[in-house]
Amino acid sequence: MPILPPRLDDRSFDDLLEDLLARVPAHTPEWTNPRLGDPGRTLLELFAWLGDALLYRVNLIPERQRLVFLKLLGQGLRPARPAAAIVSLAFAQPTELAAVTLAAGARIKAPLPFETLAETTLLPVAAEAWYKQPLADADAARMEAVIAGLQKVHRIDGAAKAYLASPLFEGGQAASGEGVDVFALSVDRALWLALMAPAAQRPEQQAATNVAARTALGGGDSGATAMLSVGVVPAIAAPALFEEVGQRARVSVLWEVVTRGADGINADYLTIEPFPGDANDSTAGLTRPGVLRLPMPDESLIWAAANDVGENPRAGVGDNPPRLDDPEKAARLIGWLRLRPKPGSGVSSLKLAWVGINAVAVDQRSTLEGRVLGVSTGAADQVFQLPVASVDADTLRIQVEEPGRAYQPWQRVEDLAALSADALVAREAAVFELDAEAGSLRFGDGVRGRVPERQMRIRLAYGRFGGGRAGNLPAASLSEISSARLVGAARTMPAIKVLQPLATAGGEDAESLARAEQRIPALLRHRERAVTADDYRRLAQEVPGTDVARVELLPRFKPRERRFDVPGVVSVMVLPAQPFGKAPNPRPDRPFIERVHAHLSVRTPLATELYVIGCEYVSLGVSVGVTIRDGFGREAVLFELREALRRLLWPLPPHGPGGAGWPLGRTLRERELEVEISRVAGIAEVGGINLFERAEIAGKGEWRLLTRNTPDGSQSLQLAAWQLPELLSVVAVDNPAGSGSGGAPGDLSALPNPFADDSAVAVPVVPELC
Incomplete structure (x- = not known):
């Protein structure tokens, strides 16, 4: 949608007049018939007209001027991004024994429009x-x-x-x-x-x-x-x-x-x-x-x-x-x-x-060609709407009809106001400005860009449109080619099936107005330059097509050497979005880190040594002994206890002790976990807690009880400045009297398989062979 400033008061002349007439009985009860033509009614209409004109003027300068700032800064809403994949083509009939070449733009039958991106020869x-x-x-x-x-x-x-x-x-x-x-x-x-x-x-x-x-x-x-x-x-x-x-x-x-x-x-x-x-x-x-x-x-x-x-x-x-x-x-x-x-x-x-x-790349876009968008009125700053929003700006080709020359191509520019310092060049430039998200074109005013001649048509010669998260489809969702243009073949198109081995990925919805408003203050501060710590955080969260859930800055930290106070080095730790509780903890993959690094590296000062890293997790196991109040279900309480611990130690917002995930490098203390457990409804008493860390013993990972080396005899897990805890195992028992170790189990070896069936014993069977 195009950026339109909001109306502070949307009442019209009729609304104001009706409001004034509704107040007549309360203020002048003797005036019983305010009919048309009555002098009093005429005065009310005059005041309603004045009020309507005043509201019109007020709505031109709204309090929420952030939307106007977006337009002034040339920062429109970001268009949708298409999902993409690599697929394989095959003839549906084995009797087809001649090769055919499909031009780019072959349409694929799917829940959403998909097209091939390049010419491909099907053998x-x-x-x-x-x-x-x-x-x-x-x-x-x-x-x-x-x-x-x-x-x-x-x-x-x-x-x-x-x-x-x-x-x-x-x-x-x-x-x-x-x-x-x-x-x-x-x-x-x-x-x-x-x-x-x-x-x-x-x-x-x-x-x-x-x-x-x-x-x-x-x-x-x-x-x-x-x-x-x-x-x-x-x-x-x-x-x-x-x-x-x-x-x-x-x-x-x-x-x-x-x-x-x-x-x-x-x-x-x-x-x-x-x-x-x-x-x-x-x-x-x-x-x-x-x-x-x-x-x-x-x-x-x-x-x-x-x-x-x-x-x-x-x-x-x-x-x-x-x-x-x-x-x-x-x-x-x-x-x-x-x-x-x-x-x-x-x-x-x-x-x-x-x-x-017989492979080809596809994405979730559709191609439109040869569409007349409208006729020029000869006025300045004309705006024409494309048939569909969210256009791929790199593929867009616009033509304008000119007297005696038929359709001529016009070029896209980022900003009409910054065409050229030469007034003559700026006045004669055949250019237009594009709002890719809204799908609208704006032409010049005769000073900054030419005005299309009156009665001349504006045509969409070529453009690809579409995108969105709905295009992220599972494997085998694309079935067959619905239409295609054959290159150099005087024959009908044979039936072609599509084999999709992998899910389509990368689709992203167009930016919402609320999201655009949120980034205006950050844009005014960092101006696409990463200088301060806040600049790095904001820019990392704005990487297109990447859902960054948490950003931490480690200035002067060189990751590979685990060393701080290195001049000129900036390390940015990023974590991807992930649903709460889904194991393991969120870890960025290589494409995720590469996208963030590419986005930040062109915006950092020349002498800065930039690193984009993930987080080092320290494995943690917890055993807890509690007493459950009467009237509360045992399994429900123990489940909520485990969830409470996971919420406290989860690295992403809105969980963690302060709602921003567990703080980076913060020491984990037994008492803090005990307080969180005691808040669970149905817990009468916390009998004890034991903390375990993962250790390599004889080449195998085993749980080792943390030592109680603090003055009060409690346990703590020390974390480095680049580390976070990862809760992997929780053993919770009730009725802990007499169980020792303060009521908590002394090891995690008895942790049952959560996917095993308590009512049956798994046994192997010999398959029957024909």
């Missing part, structure tokens, strides 16, 4: 990811005789290392957790993509189908190079504590296509490289989710060896691709694509969440 080929998984030591020892026999069969002079051909990302699904390290977990430090043709309707037709699919993969007789779109989603792990975060180095890898070796049995390899530019490699060297467009060689060079050992005794041996023992998959195999580290690069690890082909 009639599927891919499965495989790696050579080494045998475990126990399995290798058990199969020692078999391995020795295979070594003789394959005439291997050196040592033989057995492996299992293991699939990855089965069914197109992404890996959970921290992904799969495709280099470290494999025998040959490589990821293999098996390129397979569609399944033919009859087995005898499979060979012809394979030839057609390989021809499309190699470009066929078109003379153009076929582009294979490979989607890669790295598993970006959380940074190590106080790790210095900056631009990640590109991963040095080789993409190779298998071709027939000179002996006709063993595989040889052709190295392929994506063309330079973000349009062909949006992964930035496998450091972020994106798509690579790999130019494929001619189909005559694409080869896959037979997987039948009787026909090919070298299948899967040595540097050859993995052997596929599934006859159905082996019959469809037409080629292999290998990903491995560049020799000498030192790369030994690459964690991936998903890899697939």
